[in-house]
Each structure stands twice: as structure tokens, then as C-alpha cells.
Amino acid sequence: MTHSLLAWVSMPAIDSSLRGDIAVYHMESEKLLGMIPVGIGPGYLACFPEGKKLYVPNRGSATLSVIDCDSFIVKRTIPVGKNPQALVIDSAGAKGYVAGPEEQLISVIDLHKDEVINTIPLNLYPSGLALSSDGKKLYVSHQAGCSISIIDTEHHQAADTFHLKDYPKNSPLSSPDLALSPVGLALSPDGTLLYLILSPENRVSVVDLGLRGEVASIPVGRNPQRIALHPSRPLAYVTNHDSDSISIISTYEHQVLATIPSLSAPRELTLTPEGSQLWVTNGCQLTLIDTETKAIISTLYAPLSVQTRQGVAISESHRQLLLSEVLPCNTQRPYSFVTEKLYFKPPKPFDLTIHHQFPIPAAIAEGLIFEEAEVKHHSISILPIPLRPNYHHLTFSLRIPYKIIYRDEQNQLHELKDAIHHVLSAVETHLTPSRIKQNFNLRIFTQSEVIGKSVPTPNSLDLIIRTQLVAMQQIHPTE
Known part of the structure; x- marks a missing residue:
């Protein structure tokens, strides 16, 4: 067999x-x-x-x-x-x-x-x-x-x-x-070391289980996701999303x-x-x-x-x-689809300040997790750039869901869910006439990070979030 x-x-x-x-x-x-x-x-x-x-x-x-x-x-x-x-x-x-x-x-x-x-x-x-x-x-x-x-x-x-x-x-x-949250995890073959993906810090933490602490920090690419160890060689592979x-x-x-x-x-x-x-x-x-x-x-x-x-x-x-x-x-x-990469001039990162009032006093924030960005498709506007054939200004509204993990006075963990809302205006994009259709299906990828924070009151938190548009795709339904 x-x-x-x-x-x-x-x-x-x-x-x-x-x-x-x-x-x-x-x-x-x-x-x-x-x-x-x-x-x-x-x-x-x-x-x-x-x-x-x-x-x-x-x-x-x-x-x-x-x-x-x-x-x-x-x-x-x-x-x-x-x-x-x-x-x-x-x-x-x-x-x-x-x-x-x-x-x-x-x-x-x-x-x-x-x-x-x-x-x-x-x-x-x-x-x-x-x-x-x-x-x-x-x-x-x-x-x-x-x-x-x-x-x-x-x-x-x-x-x-x-x-x-x-x-x-x-x-x-x-x-x-705040955003330090291990994602991927792998154990060394001899069981002495753990390899943790720390996505917000763009690095892999090497933890000695005997010492109960970090013994090495390995910088990798942006937003690392998963780690895999080679079955017979001293190598590890990390995806950088x-x-x-x-x-x-x-x-x-x-x-x-x-x-x-x-x-x-x-x-x-x-x-x-x-x-x-x-x-x-x-x-x-x-x-x-x-x-x-x-x-x-x-x-x-x-x-x-x-x-x-x-x-x-x-x-x-x-x-x-x-x-x-x-x-x-x-x-x-x-139904089936074809996905194509869009070529664009990256716009400047945008900063937003978000304010959160926790429902309990003296809340302790423990983590911040961003989810994938969503495009509000009814908001998409495509305008040609004069004297530049096949180049257009793309404007659209986006939403980035996130959640804050916090601890109460009884040391119990809770979640506070919300989303970042923003309009990206006049993103310079290359689009041939065949790619501009009535139903323009757009997918985007963003990277967000905390660049500032303050605590106005014991149960509130202000965060300054910086977000960068890193990739765009157009999706075509096919018959």
C-alpha cells in the first residue's frame, strides 16, 4: 500500500x-x-x-x-x-x-x-x-x-x-x-528552551526554562507570526507578516x-x-x-x-x-476569486489618540491586540491623476478592531473591545482601466503600534496609536 x-x-x-x-x-x-x-x-x-x-x-x-x-x-x-x-x-x-x-x-x-x-x-x-x-x-x-x-x-x-x-x-x-503578547511558541528538542514570538516588538525571545527568564533576544522582521524548528538542523524559521x-x-x-x-x-x-x-x-x-x-x-x-x-x-x-x-x-x-496586488505610494503613517474609561476603578491594562483592518466598501473613491495615465488617487474609510486586556481589583482579567476608524485620502495607486470596475473589492493590510500613553485618572487610559498602510489587494470574482 x-x-x-x-x-x-x-x-x-x-x-x-x-x-x-x-x-x-x-x-x-x-x-x-x-x-x-x-x-x-x-x-x-x-x-x-x-x-x-x-x-x-x-x-x-x-x-x-x-x-x-x-x-x-x-x-x-x-x-x-x-x-x-x-x-x-x-x-x-x-x-x-x-x-x-x-x-x-x-x-x-x-x-x-x-x-x-x-x-x-x-x-x-x-x-x-x-x-x-x-x-x-x-x-x-x-x-x-x-x-x-x-x-x-x-x-x-x-x-x-x-x-x-x-x-x-x-x-x-x-x-x-502594553502590546507585548507572545503569539507563536516552540520548544527546543532537549526541552530546555522556549522560543516566543513577540509580534509588537518584532523579535523572538529565547527563554531558559531552568532559569525562568530570557537569555537571548533575536530581532526579526515586522509583525512576526509563527515559528517552526527544523527536524534535524539547529535552525528555526519565522514568518514576518x-x-x-x-x-x-x-x-x-x-x-x-x-x-x-x-x-x-x-x-x-x-x-x-x-x-x-x-x-x-x-x-x-x-x-x-x-x-x-x-x-x-x-x-x-x-x-x-x-x-x-x-x-x-x-x-x-x-x-x-x-x-x-x-x-x-x-x-x-x-464562486471563485482572483486576488491581485496593488502598487501604491505608501502614505504617511497616521496617529490617533484613543481614550478609554474602564468600567471599574484602578484597572490595570495588560495587553493590546490589533485585528485585521477592514475597508468600508461603500466609501471607496477613485479619481484619476491629471497627466499621469493609469495613476489614480484612492480614498476610503477603514476600521481596525482591537481589544485591551485589563485586570480588576480582584486580579481577574477582562476585555474591552473597540476599533480605530479613519479615512485614508488620495493614496497614489497604479490602476489600469481594466482594473477599475463598478464593484471595486479592496483588501488592505496595516501595522499599528503604541507610540504614547497617559493615565488621566485611575480608571482611564489614553493611547496614541500610529498606523501604517503596508499592502493593498484587489479582489476579482470570476465566473
């Missing part, structure tokens, strides 16, 4: 209220085999050992989809906590762990019964997960307070929690680095050795079992990279859909003659 390597890619729906899909690729031929409908907002992916099952956290559905890797069918849907994100599976295939920052807990999954058997409360908004090789310790990074928890997986309880920085406890703004690149890090020297450029907004990445290739989700495509030459081997655009590629995982399938069969998953969508 032939074993085929498959790549699985999560694709949230265009409308956040609709179900997303998992795209399945035959890795040797780079062929799209089909798409499997799952829940709302699929993100991270994790495979059962030996590739028998794929687990998909659905953020918008508060569920975990279980896909059979041979039949390509969703066998079970497991209810978990709200907004499930990171997911890890132990090497024995006995337990899985899902981070639920919305309800501040870790769901423990019995992988043989495919059901939740316990929950572990954590009051610091758990986000990233890493599991020791023996499965006895689960390491959890938190969105609040820049801290790490160590979970005893036998007793399903937190054995220890430590902060990476000492924040003043008597200040309404306890963290001098806003720099359109991947940083290659020496885990011996703790410094960047090289950078792979020309990737549009890379998000997730994984290495093939022998480490010869990187598979990277970026924008509405999947990019394959040779780890030896650091060159792009191929770019997979299928399916032609505006759905962004999110999580990516690799597994084996025991299905024979895979490419010649009619698969039980669908390769056709009710």
Missing part, C-alpha cells in the same frame, strides 16, 4: 459568519485534491500520529473538527471553549490540548474517544502551546502579562507560572510594553542567518518530515520553499478563492492510487 504525503490548509470563509474549508494537496504532484467544509473560522491544524486524523479548531464555532485522513470526511465535531486557537497533540496520540483565550482555559481532549475529558482554568488568556517530548509538561504563553504557564498534564493543573518581565504593580498601566519575509535563525548562536524575501504576508509554516521544504501560507496562496537553496520552488494558487490561507499541516495517507480516484471532498466552490 502506497503512503502519500498530504498537506492540509485551513481557509476561513470570506464572510466571518459562514463555514470555512480545509484544502487538501497531494504534496508530490502539488495537486489540489479537494476541499472539506468544517466550522466557522478554522485556523491552527494538528495531525494525529501516523496521520490517521486531522484536528481543526474552529474559532467562530467553538468546536474542533476531526477529519479522517484516508476518507477525507469529518468524522466528529467536538464542542470546546469559545474562540479555540492553538492546538497540540502528544506523540503517543493519547491527548490533545486546545487553548481557549475567550474563556481562559485549556480543553483536554481524549484522542481515542474524541471528546473533552477536562478543562484547565488559566486566567491570563492562553494563546500559544508547546508540549514536552514525553507529554508530561504543557507550556502555555499568554496574551496578557507576557507570561508562561507550565501545566502538569497528568493532574491537569498549572504547576507554575512566571512572567518574563517585572512590571510595576502599583500603576494603572502595569506593563511598559508585514515584512513579506521569513527569517532563518541559528538556534546555536541565537541570531538571524538569512532572510527569504518576496513572500506576500506570510502567516503559518511547516516543514516536511525530512526538513527539505517549507510550506508557507501567505495571503490567498501557498508557497513552497527549498530549505537548502532558500529559493521558492512553487506557488500554489488553487483553489482560486479570496479565502486567506491560515494553518498548514502535513500528514501521511494510506489511500492507494490517490490521484486516480474520485475523492469524497469537493473541489468546486459556488
